[in-house]
Amino acid sequence: MTSLETVRMVAAREFRERGKSRAYLISSAVTLGIILAMVVIPAVLSGRGRTFTVGVLGEGNDPILAAAEALTADDESPTTIERISFDDRDEASTALEEGEVDAVLVDGRELLVTTTGGFGGSDLERLLQQAASTRRIQELLTTGGAAADVVEILTAEALEVVPLRGERGEEAARRGMIAYGGLVLMYIAILSYGAWLLTGVTEEKSNRVIEVLLATMKPWQLLAGKMVGIGLLGILQFVVTLITATVAIRVTNLFDFPEIPVDLLLSMVLWFLLGYGLYSVAYGAAGSLVSRAEDAQTAAFPMTMVAVVGFFVSFRALADPSSASAVVMTFIPPVAPFVVPVRVAFGAIPLWEHAAAVAVTVGFLAVLVRLAGRVYAGALLHYGGRLKFREAFRSAEM
Amino acid sequence: MLVLDGLAKTYGQVRALDGCSFTVDRGRMIGFLGPNGVGKTTAMRAIFGLVRLDAGSVTWNGRPVADEDRMRFGYMPEARGLYPKMKAFDQLVYLGTLHGMTRPQAKAAAGRWLETLGLADRADSPVEELSHGNQQRVQLAAALVHEPELLVLDEPFSGLDPLGVETMAGILRDQADRGVAVVFSSHQLDLVEDLCEDVAIIDHGRVVLSGNVDELKDASAYRRLDVEIEDGGDFFRHLRGVVAEETDGDRHRLLVDKGTDVRELLAEAAAAGRIRRFVYTTPSLSDLFREAVSR
Numbered sequence: 001m002t003s004l005e006t007v008r009m010v011a012a013r014e015f016r017e018r019g020k021s022r023a024y025l026i027s028s029a030v031t032l033g034i035i036l037a038m039v040v041i042p043a044v045l046s047g048r049g050r051t052f053t054v055g056v057l058g059e060g061n062d063p064i065l066a067a068a069e070a071l072t073a074d075d076e077s078p079t080t081i082e083r084i085s086f087d088d089r090d091e092a093s094t095a096l097e098e099g100e101v102d103a104v105l106v107d108g109r110e111l112l113v114t115t116t117g118g119f120g121g122s123d124l125e126r127l128l129q130q131a132a133s134t135r136r137i138q139e140l141l142t143t144g145g146a147a148a149d150v151v152e153i154l155t156a157e158a159l160e161v162v163p164l165r166g167e168r169g170e171e172a173a174r175r176g177m178i179a180y181g182g183l184v185l186m187y188i189a190i191l192s193y194g195a196w197l198l199t200g201v202t203e204e205k206s207n208r209v210i211e212v213l214l215a216t217m218k219p220w221q222l223l224a225g226k227m228v229g230i231g232l233l234g235i236l237q238f239v240v241t242l243i244t245a246t247v248a249i250r251v252t253n254l255f256d257f258p259e260i261p262v263d264l265l266l267s268m269v270l271w272f273l274l275g276y277g278l279y280s281v282a283y284g285a286a287g288s289l290v291s292r293a294e295d296a297q298t299a300a301f302p303m304t305m306v307a308v309v310g311f312f313v314s315f316r317a318l319a320d321p322s323s324a325s326a327v328v329m330t331f332i333p334p335v336a337p338f339v340v341p342v343r344v345a346f347g348a349i350p351l352w353e354h355a356a357a358v359a360v361t362v363g364f365l366a367v368l369v370r371l372a373g374r375v376y377a378g379a380l381l382h383y384g385g386r387l388k389f390r391e392a393f394r395s396a397e398m
Numbered sequence: 399m400l401v402l403d404g405l406a407k408t409y410g411q412v413r414a415l416d417g418c419s420f421t422v423d424r425g426r427m428i429g430f431l432g433p434n435g436v437g438k439t440t441a442m443r444a445i446f447g448l449v450r451l452d453a454g455s456v457t458w459n460g461r462p463v464a465d466e467d468r469m470r471f472g473y474m475p476e477a478r479g480l481y482p483k484m485k486a487f488d489q490l491v492y493l494g495t496l497h498g499m500t501r502p503q504a505k506a507a508a509g510r511w512l513e514t515l516g517l518a519d520r521a522d523s524p525v526e527e528l529s530h531g532n533q534q535r536v537q538l539a540a541a542l543v544h545e546p547e548l549l550v551l552d553e554p555f556s557g558l559d560p561l562g563v564e565t566m567a568g569i570l571r572d573q574a575d576r577g578v579a580v581v582f583s584s585h586q587l588d589l590v591e592d593l594c595e596d597v598a599i600i601d602h603g604r605v606v607l608s609g610n611v612d613e614l615k616d617a618s619a620y621r622r623l624d625v626e627i628e629d630g631g632d633f634f635r636h637l638r639g640v641v642a643e644e645t646d647g648d649r650h651r652l653l654v655d656k657g658t659d660v661r662e663l664l665a666e667a668a669a670a671g672r673i674r675r676f677v678y679t680t681p682s683l684s685d686l687f688r689e690a691v692s693r
Contacts (some may be wrong), residue, residue, distance in 0.1 A: 006496065013492055017484055210478025215446040215473040216496045218465075379563060381448060 006217045009227020014200070015232055027192075032244055039248040053082045055101035060108030064159075067138075068131035079127065085302060089382050103128070108135075111159040125161065126197045131185035132158030179345030180318060182268050183338060185238070186275060187311045190337065193234035194279040194303070200226055201287030201376070202296040210380050219377035222368075227280045234276065253329045267344040267354070274361050275337025278368060279303060285372035288379040289388075306334045314338035330357045333364035399423050399585035400548055400579055405668070406603075407437075407539040414440040416603035418454070418588045422596075424547065427570060427580040432600035433691055438583045439476050441600070442552050446473055457547065459476055473548030476553050478537050482526035486536045487512060489525060490543045490580065491550075497544035499551065508622035511539040515565070527603040531562050538566065549573055555589060567593055593645035599690045607690040620659075622685065623652040625667050626675035633670030649675070653685065 018024050054065060065081050072079040084101055086092035090105040096112055102124050103144050104112035111128060131313075136153050141147075204210045213222055286300040297304075312334060317326040321343045329339040330349065343349035378391075405418040414437045432438050443449045445456055446468060480489050487508050494504030512521050515535040516570050520528060525536055533558065541549060554570070555563050571593065574580045584590050590597060591611065598608035602664045607614060620641055626649045627633060634640050639655035654663070661676050667673055681689075 007493070009495055017481065017488075021483065207479040207482055208475070209476050209481055210479065211443075211448065211475035212446055212473060212479065213495065213496070215468060215471070215475075216493075381443070 002222055003218070006221045007225040007228065008221055010217070011229035011232070014226050014229025018196070018200075019228065019233055019236075024233065028240065031237065031241050035241055036244045036248055039252055051080045051082060052103075052127075053084060053101045054124075054128075055086050055095055055104035055112075057085050057086045057089060057092050057104060058107035061105045063135050064067045064108055064128065064131045065132050069129050071127065071131055071134065074080040097164060103109075105159075108132070109160060111161050112136060112164065113161060114164050129159055131155055176318070176346065177211060178264060179342045182264075182341050182345065183311075183314060183318065185242075186268070186272055187307070188340065189234060189238055189272060190279050191304070191307055193230055193276060194283040194307075195300070196230045196234070197226060197280045198283040198287040198296050198300050199293060200230065202290055202293055205288065205291050206293060206382065207392050214380060219380060220373045223281070223284050223373060223376055226284065227277070231273075231276055231280065258328065264341070264345050268341045270358070271337045271341050274358070274365065277365050278334060278337065278361070279307060281365070281368050281372045285375040285379075288376040291382075310335040310338045314342055317342045321346040327353070331360050336361050399459060399543075400445070400581070401455075401457045403455050403457070405456070406452045406607060407440055407444070407449055413603050415444070415451075415454070418600060418603055418605055420598040420605050420608050422548070422579045422581045424576055424579045425577045426596055427582075428596040428598060429594040430581055430583040430598050430600065431585075431587065431590060431687055432583075436601050436691075437601055437603040440550055440603075442473075442475075442550050442581075443582065443640060445548075445550055446471065446653050459504055470544070470547045472541035472544065472549045472552040474537055474541040474549075476552055478534070480525045480533070480536060480540065483524050483669040485662040486517060486521050486525055486528065487521035489536065490539055493540050494543045497546075499544055507543045507545065508539070511543055512536075514569075515539055523548050525560075530557065531559060531595070534558060534562065535565075541567075546578065548579045551580075551652070553584060554582050555584055555586055563589065585688055587684045595688065597683065599687055600693040607686060611683060612680075614686055615683075616688070618681050618686060619680050620653045620685065620689070621656055621658070622677075622679050622681050623650075623654055623663060624675060624679075625650050625652070625673065627667055627671040627673055630667070630670040633666060637666055653681065 056062075056065070064176045065083065067080065069081055070373070085096065086104070089106070092101075092106075092112065095101050096104050096114060105128065106112060111125065113125060133153055136158055137150060140149055140153070204213065204222075282303045283300055286303060287296055290296055290299045313325075313329060314322065317329060320326065326339060326343060326348070329335045330343065330353060340349065340354065340357050344354065399421040401419075402421070403419050404570065405415045407413075407415040416437075418437060418441050419427070420430075430438055430441070440449055444451055444454075445463065447463065455461050461467075484492070487505075490508035490511065491501065491504045493506055494571075495501060501506065511522070512518050512584060513636055515538070517528075517532060517535055517539075519615075520532060525533055528536065538551075541551065549570070551570075558566060567589070570580055570582065595610055596608070596614075597611055598616070600603050600606065628648060630648055630650075632645075634643055634650055634652055637652075637654070637658075638654050639658040641655065642653040644651040663678070667676060
């Protein structure tokens with residue numbers, strides 16, 4: 001029997017047993033529940049009749065606003081639009097700034113908004129765009145336009161959106177949103193699946209099955225098998241959650257689901273694997289130091305701290321993905337899995353930096369695997385109180 | 399054949415093993431005895447490569463034990479443990495495959511062992527729901543499921559009720575009869591005496607006495623004398639060669655020099671009073687043990 005077969009068997013057991021466990025099923029159900037609630041509740045709320053206040057400036061606005069109301073007229077709870085007329089642009093901008101109006105429609109062509117919030121614009125923005133397109137198609141039909149014109153109307157934005165603050169960049173906004181979502185998901189995934197490894201390792205020590213296992217395999221095989229098995233379960237939960245979220249968003253039409261650029265997706269998968277690898281190895285070593293489940297969190301405190309710090313500093317990268325600090329963090333392995341995908345999302349990382357960051361992290365991971373493997377091997381058969389990293393390292397038997 | 403040769407291991411200041419050597423032949427059962435904390439567990443772990451030895455070697459069939467050999471060893475560690483939430487049957491199948499069995503083989507063997515141990519109806523129970531005694535049985539099955547050639551059991555009898563002891567003893571004897579080399583540690587000397595042809599007694603990390611139990615008894619420098627004399631008083635005070643004595647009313651249990659003439663003893667006893675009992679025999683395993691580890 002080869003080493004890898006042993007690793008595969010350990011992984012398969014982890015996958016089967018943990019996958020069946022109440023803890024896994026409940027945590028999966030809770031995650032799905034939260035995701036669905038996040039999508040469905042706003043969708044239900046936004047379905048209620050809403051009232052927007054729109055400032056109007058110039059000519060040609062009324063048909064669009066009328067069309068907008070007409071569009072939702074068949075809904076269970078139609079949207080109503082209140083109008084406030086302005087005489088000049090400054091006055092309108094001030095009112096918009098102060099929140100008296102939600103947006104300002106100018107000459108039936110331009111839409112003033114405060115900022116380009118989130119991505120895909122606000123509900124009102126979307127409604128007005130739709131209304132304006134509808135109007136133009138109606139006009140086209142009465143004047144007898146060509147089919148090509150219809151296509152153009154449908155693909156282009158009917159109203160030019162002018163934000164008071166910030167740049168309008170569809171792509172950047174979309175990528176930013178994905179980066180933010182990805183960052184949060186990555187953090188949650190790495191920490192929770194890392195924690196599974198932590199408790200899984202401690203459990204084997206506390207219920208003493210470890211000695212029977214080590215009589216048949218090397219510690220690294222056990223650690224590697226657990227990492228793979230738990231990693232696969234984690235990825236499964238992750239994918240199911242993402243698919244559910246995507247379907248829920250599509251069904252409820254809560255917002256336009258952004259298309260995820262392929263380069264970003266690949267980079268997120270890669271960095272998830274690297275991040276999970278780093279943290280799970282470290283958590284595995286920490287878990288081996290203690291014999292009781294209640295001590296596990298304490299032993300893992302340093303790793304958890306690093307992850308939390310990594311998560312928060314990566315918000316800086318989110319704010320300014322090209323800053324010097326973001327570049328530095330790219331090369332700090334425990335932080336890189338959070339920071340690099342953000343920079344990739346904004347297209348703010350040169351290819352060589354990305355490649356170098358992967359190389360540095362893989363190198364770090366290789367060293368960490370050896371160190372952690374040795375701590376793990378040294379600590380596994382030590383029962384009783386908590387072992388120090390150094391003691392475990394020294395007493396490594398295998 | 400398993401040979402432990404000159405094993406040495408020091409943990410900090412503690413010398414756990416100090417030249418520990420003994421041999422286990424296939425088809426033999428050896429009792430590994432010794433006071434607490436003298437290195438029994440360390441020696442057993444060394445067989446499975448769980449201890450990095452400072453010196454010495456463990457060989458199986460003349461070659462240092464390799465990972466493939468360990469696939470054919472069965473181990474019941476002192477620190478008992480199985481996955482509490484895993485079903486007994488699944489657990490045995492898993493351990494069987496870890497020892498190189500195919501899944502169908504492992505399933506067949508797991509079923510067979512659960513049947514043998516009277517646990518067939520609990521096959522699908524998580525181990526944590528089994529009684530203590532039944533957990534012990536599953537643990538034994540875990541050591542046996544892959545039909546090992548060498549069976550190493552650390553205190554297999556501790557915590558068993560008399561029925562459990564009987565079952566365990568029967569299975570170990572069975573394994574030895576089938577050609578398995580069996581080594582187990584125990585504190586229950588009477589049991590070992592009944593069960594084993596061979597013993598190894600360890601003290602301070604070193605085997606101080608080992609070999610065939612009967613031969614060891616014969617070779618002992620002492621003999622056991624159990625006499626009961628009506629109103630015999632302390633007749634043994636006059637005897638030469640008495641090493642130790644225990645008196646309970648008229649009954650005296652003596653340990654005497656091997657060289658003492660038994661006829662002389664009998665004459666002395668007869669002179670002291672009416673003899674109700676006179677048993678002259680080799681020392682018990684407990685005597686050998688006490689002698690070997692006397693401190």
